[in-house]
Amino acid sequence: MYKSFGAVQALKNVSFEVAPAEIHCLVGENGSGKSTFVKTVAGVHPPDSGEIILNGNSYPKVNVREAIKEGIQVIYQDLSLFPSMTVAENIATNRMIAENRRFINWKEIREIAAKQLERIGVSLDLDEAVENLSVANRQLVAICRALSLDAKLIFMDEPTTALTKTEVDRLLNIVLDLKSKGISVVFISHKLDEVMEVADLVSIFRDGEKVGDFPSSEVNEKMLVYHMTGRKVEYPRYNRTYKDDTPVLEVKNLTSNGKYEDVSFTVRKGDILGLTGLLGAGRTELALTLFGLNPQDSGKIILEGKERKFTTPYQAIKSGISLVPENRQTQGCYMNKSITDNVAAPILDRMANGGGVLNVNKMKEHAEDTVKTLRVVTAGISTELQNLSGGNQQKVVLGKWIGTNPKVLILDSPTVGVDVGSKEEIYQHIQKFAAQGTAVILISDEIPEILANCNKLIVMKKGKVVGRLESDDLNVADVRDRIHALMDSN
Amino acid sequence: MNKKKIFAVLMCLVLVAVFALTACGTPAEETPSETPAQEEPAQETPAQEEPAEEAPTAESDEQFEIVMIAKTEGLAWFDAMKRGVAEFNDDFADVNAYQHSPEGADAAKQAAMIEDYIAKGVDAICCVPNDPKALIPVVQKAKEAGIVVVIHEGEDLAGIADWDVEVFDNYEFGRVMGQKLGEAMGGKGKYAANVGGLTMQTHMQWWQGGTDYIKENFPDIELVNEQPYEDQDDAAIAYDICKEILRAHPDLNGFLGCTVESGSSMCRLLKETNNKNVKVSCLAVPSALGEYIKEGWCANGQGNSPIDAGYATVMCAYKVLKGETIEEGSTVDLGKPGMDNCNVKDGVIKGDATIIFTPENVDQYDF
Amino acid sequence: MKSNAIKKFFSKTEGYILLIVIVYCIIVAAVNPNFMTPGNFLDLIRSSSWYWILGFGVLLVLLSGGIDVSYTAIAICSGYVSACVIQRTGIENLAFAFFIAILIGLWFGAINGFLIHYFRLPTLIATLGTKTIFIGIMAALVGVEAINTDHLPAVFKDFGLAKLFTVPTETGAEYGLSVFFIPLVILGILTWFILYRTQIGRSVVALGNSEVSAERAGYNLFKTRMFIYMYVGALAAVAGVIAISDVAWIAPLSSTMIRGTELTIIAALIIGGVKLTGGEGTVFASIIGLLLVRLFETTLIFLGLTSSWQNFFTGLVFVASLSVTSLQRARKRRRMLLFEE
Incomplete structure (x- = not known):
């Protein structure tokens, strides 16, 4: 045919x-x-x-x-x-x-x-x-x-x-x-x-x-x-090399009624913390709390030594927490806007001259930079996002949030609907960014993705943490089975 | 499939037939009065198919263009007035007179329309204002442009426009309406009153006259609403208001209607509910109230002829254009019954053309 | 079980609007006891019948995810042309009056449906345009002169006066159930039947749910759209004839009769619980929504208020009703942590 x-x-x-x-x-x-x-x-x-x-x-x-x-x-x-x-x-x-x-x-x-x-x-x-x-x-x-x-x-x-x-x-x-x-x-x-x-x-x-x-x-x-x-794809394996061990984000006994309970963890600079579990495990809900969209009922969020409570995403972004949401099409970006508009969206105050007037040249520069560093395949920075492939869209979304220079970057299922080739590239970017000292939290239910990128892993089930794996644990041969066992455990 | 096609074609034919019927039927049938026989340069209403009588325009050197701007298009009253203007146009060879009104009784639209005619450079503008005060600036502008302005039913513009033509003394007209109502009610009971709008000067004068007369002469008659209801000269609103009046005041005995719409709506409702307790005294046109006057639902219908009013108003403009002097304190003849000996005072030309419609005479009027 | 069903009913928009209607009636009756008379309610049915009939048509359009603002123009045109035809031909027959009106309504509706389907026009834009086109066609071909009571064909006047039964009041006036009730009930049942018992009716709802899904399911959307707008046209025509018969008078351009009620009726349906974005809505919702708005419109004098208050009340209930449903939905979604539409 x-x-x-x-x-x-x-x-x-x-x-x-x-x-x-x-x-x-x-x-x-x-x-x-x-x-x-x-x-x-x-x-x-x-x-x-x-x-x-x-x-x-x-x-x-x-x-x-x-x-x-x-x-x-x-x-x-x-x-x-x-x-x-x-x-x-x-x-x-x-x-x-x-x-x-x-x-x-x-x-x-x-x-x-x-x-x-x-x-x-x-x-x-x-x-x-x-x-x-x-x-x-x-x-x-x-x-x-x-x-x-x-x-x-x-x-x-x-x-x-x-x-x-x-x-x-x-x-x-x-x-x-x-x-x-x-x-x-x-x-x-x-x-x-x-x-x-x-x-x-x-x-x-x-x-x-x-x-x-x-x-x-x-x-x-x-x-x-x-x-x-048509070629061999090997995902790069991440190893933390960052020297500074002071925690960026500490979460203590965080609870959101009916969503998750008693979650504690610490992320340092250069960490990529994996967060996995089936849908309904509470991982996305946890991320939303850190981003101000699902205020906690009890527990503490400590960011760089100071206790914080976020009730709007604006506060979270201001404090240095960014979230790349799960659903790219509806939450992650403006499909019918250009790359320039998309990447400038969360940092408009930095793009403005005095008096709140946008500096178009600055926006274009920023977009060009993003396209270049993330190797987005596009005809130009004025292309609308809906005309890019899934992988390239995701790169733009990633670039958009990296542009906010976050202290903590939360990625919720960053490679859904992205093909294998692009995945590899996106992983490289995430790892590079973490290596520069950002604390990354990676939420995913794809075990290979977790294994390639994370140096720490938390497994959740029905709102509770059921397993913690450190980098040594992640390198053993039967780690897959262990994770699956944790996810399906009762 | 084929059947469907045939059906569709058939439907088309029927539709065409419907429109053809209505369109061609217009002038020929029982409504001869509807044929406007004048040239209508800026006319928005449909062109009638009957070839319009050529106005004697071409041969005359001195051609006065006079436009009459009534309150609104599409109301029987002003349709009749249009015929009066047309009649004048036919009577005088050196005049091109026509009527053109806004769609919907709206002061702003009317002002805009006057602006348009100032720009067009007509010789005279006649106007039946929706809200006289709102037209003051634009009337002044017309005067500055050297255009003759004659107002009908808008005493607030007297002195600003060249003349204001009134067909009767409004307060007296109202008193007659009140007197007839009081008599029909037998000197006792409750009544309600309605006007087109509180800003409509003539209506308020009638209302004042009517209520004053009843207060002075019929102490046992009680007015249920201190402030008159307003219907904006709109039959749909009038109908709803009358309905509510009847429902809210089941013991009502009389109704003073300063608009044709409220009078005819009230009569319609009385007839529908077979309610013989309420006497109606109102402004009337035979086309709207003739049936009710004959059947007794309307105790007193009074008014004037819009045909004559239109004619007389344009006549006034014509006289000014011709250079005839109209002097304060004298009288003037505007060429129609009741308007042939008008008093001139304070910029107002006032006739005495009140018509009381009775079951006997109502059929002879064609408006 | 039964109390459960009642509870479910009152948790729906129709339910609490019905509650508002009842409470409002009690308030008006308390202020003015004259309100609670059979004559009054019979009269409300009479004067609201054409609102309801128009509402049934609008329900179909809203269900299909569209907004029609031309249907009032169709009502005026078809009613007026029908009156003119009868006046000029002298065929004084009610069936003929309805026939002419419905014919024109169907045609104008077909124009709407055709434009919307073939040119993929947003329904609001298309009907905004056709609204003036319809009036224009009428003005050009038939005219716009008012027909006063004396000149209106007797068939309209008699139709307006006919009653199914009458109730005398102590003052001697007679109130009765108008014959308008018959077409109202027939069309109400017909609309219900079409929506719930015919494939074409379901295709209307399907279209309002999801155009893509409807197309994939194999519905002929051209047929559906033509049906919707022709049905609206026909209902508008019936409403036009009834409205003219009601007031025994028509001035197609200068009167606010029917004209300008298009958005009021759409708002009333939404108050009743019909979804503006399509797919949801019932015949009962349109009846109850319009009932509430009509109550506001017709009880002001009972309450001794001026007409500005009617706009105030309608607006208030409209905004409140929409806010409450929207807030409920947003809260529910927020609880489920759903942020997208």
Whole structure:
């Protein structure tokens, strides 16, 4: 199959086959053509040439309706649900449309929904609005919706990014169950994923071409990264070399009711403290407290020997604490503003002349500096952020906060949605910055990321600290298993 | 698919037919009065399809352009006044007179419109002000530009404009309204009163006259509202106010309406609820109240002819343009019944053109 | 179980607005006992019927995530043209009056729907434009001269006077339930039926929830949009005919009848609990929201207040109602540590 958009060849000679009752993983970096491929099969984009064979029927190109009729269903990353509608209606709507119904029979809708939920062995309140569900449950609703249309092949785009470990396990069980019923599932991902544990085959895409199919048992992280990037990627390992051991930030018995309790730790200059745990462990909430967005109920925050309590981010930034938030798109930056505006945003007072008038040249200089030091790939500093790749966006966000010259820099999941190549670069920057004497707190649930960057680690579970690892502990061979054991411990 | 197309085409045809019907029907049918026969250079209202009678403009050397700016476009009263202006235009060969009003009774829009006509350089501006005091500066400006300004129903502008033309003595007009109401109520009970707005001078004079008369002559009649209700000359507001008056005062016996809108709204409500306890004495136009006068819902409807008022006002402007002197303390003939022997005093030209509409005579008026 | 349902009801916006309505009625009745009469409420239904009918249409637009400000212009145009046609043809038939009006309403609505779908115009901008276009078409093709009571076709006047039943009062006046109640109930039920029992109605809600999701689900959004705006047009036309019959008079340009109520009605619906950003709202919410605003509008004389107070009250409740819901939501989100929309 071939497909091009203008001058960009998005798919080159791709052949791909899914057998019935097969779980297939489709892996590749951002821009490798995975999404285009799925959209072509689902009938959203017609291919330039090639052939699509569904259930033995050959199509030069399919349209959405034909694809649905042949049992192709795509669950997009945003799930495409209707937030204020009920679970039942969300599940049954697509089928009602496909059947060209004119009138609505609520009893039938509930029956369809109940049947599909039963099929995957989940019980949800049929009358609850979808907006009140957790992400994991929304995903189940989307799966049920796909099933209600007699799906034979379900594509799932990055299904696990927003799920906790238990939720992922439940999803995998459901997928295995679907497989036993003869339904095939294709996962789309850009990283080594839990889903590969259950996959039969892993197909790797690079630059619009399929690199190859591998049985999942043969796939390991190194080879996956190698095939995805076309080169060997070794993450740099961080070692603290800074001499000054006076603590920058001390946290003592910090508690936020219902979020986390009794957390204590110390960060020195040049430290990279890892903070890990599953979603809901309280790590992000802890970071928000340090940044003034979730005031503590008890406990102390001591910054350079002085006790502080932050109730707004402004106070935190003024005192030298910066936070790179988890969600880049909505919290980390202004997507429709230029690089210049973005990096200048937190330090506008430094960018101003007397009287509060902004010095545009100074802003541009600062932006040029940031782009240069962080090696942001961009046409220029006036490019809007939404036109940059995920990795480059993240570099800008990082630069934006590094620009505030923080004493403590908190990074919440800094490489989500960033491809492997860019990850490596971002790690280099973080480590360089720490080596210059900044205290860094790195929140992440990717163990390799923690191991590459941190010289100290705190593991949290359900709001409590369940483990502390010093740099010596982090260098032992079975550290991974230890961390996993801590995270899943009871 | 095909059926749908045919249906769509059919709908289009019907729609065209509807508009054609309404548009062509306008002048020919039972509303001959609606045909304005004058040239309307700056007219915003729709052009009528009936070819307008060519005003005798071309042959005359001395051509006076007179514009009448009424309170608002789209009210029956001022539509009738427009006909009076048009009639004058037809009667005098050396005059190009037309009426053009703002959309919505708004003093600011009116002032802006006068500015436009000053800029255009007309010979005379006649105006029925929404708020006389608000027009003082712009009227002065017109005078400085050498334009003749004649005001109708706005005594506050007397002395500033060339003349103010009043069709009757406002206070006396109000007293008549009050007298008729008191008589209809049998000398006792409660009544409410309404004006267009507290800033509308003529309305307030009528109201003053009416309430004074009742106070002096009918001691057993009680006024329920010390300050009159205001309807902004707007039928929708008047309707709501009247409705509320009736609901809040179920024991009401009389209503003094200084606007046509309030009078007709009140009669409509009385008719709707079959309420014969409330007597209405109000300013009237036959097109709005004729039916109610005949059916007895309106005990007394009084007014004047907007056609004649428009005619007389433009006539006054014409006389000034012609150089005819109008002297203080004398009388002047503005060419219409009740306006043929007007008193001139303090910049005001006052006629006596009150019409009392009765079930017998109401049909003969065409406005 | 039952008390639970009641509690749930009153925790919703509709619920507490209903409470406000009741409390307000008690206050007005305390100040002026004349307020609590059957005649009064019958009259409120009569004079508010066209507000409610317009409200049903607006509900659909708001549900779909749009804002329409042209529907009042449609109401005036279709009602006025219908009156003119009957006046000039002499076909004194109520069904014909509604037919003409609805025809024009549908057409104007179709123009809105078409513009909004094909040119991807923001609904507010599109309807701001078409609002004046509609008035312009009417002015150019039909005229704008007022039709006073004497010239208004009898069919309108009779329709306005017809009642289902009457209640005499001690003063001899008769109040009654206007026939306007019939179209009101029919259209209320129809709107409810469309929204909850038809696929097209669900597509309206779906569109308001998420346009992308609706498109992916396979809804034909062109059909949906055309339906929404044509339905609004038709309802506006019915409301126009009723409003003219109510006051037995029409001045399409100079009167504030219908004109200028577009934002009041939208505000009333939002007060009732319809979400401005789309996707949420019920027929009951629109009825109760409009009821409250209409109460403010029609009880001032009972309270002995001037009309500025009506604006004050409406504004107050509007801001308070929005602030309370928004604050609740923000608090909840803050508690969940969610900072994005």
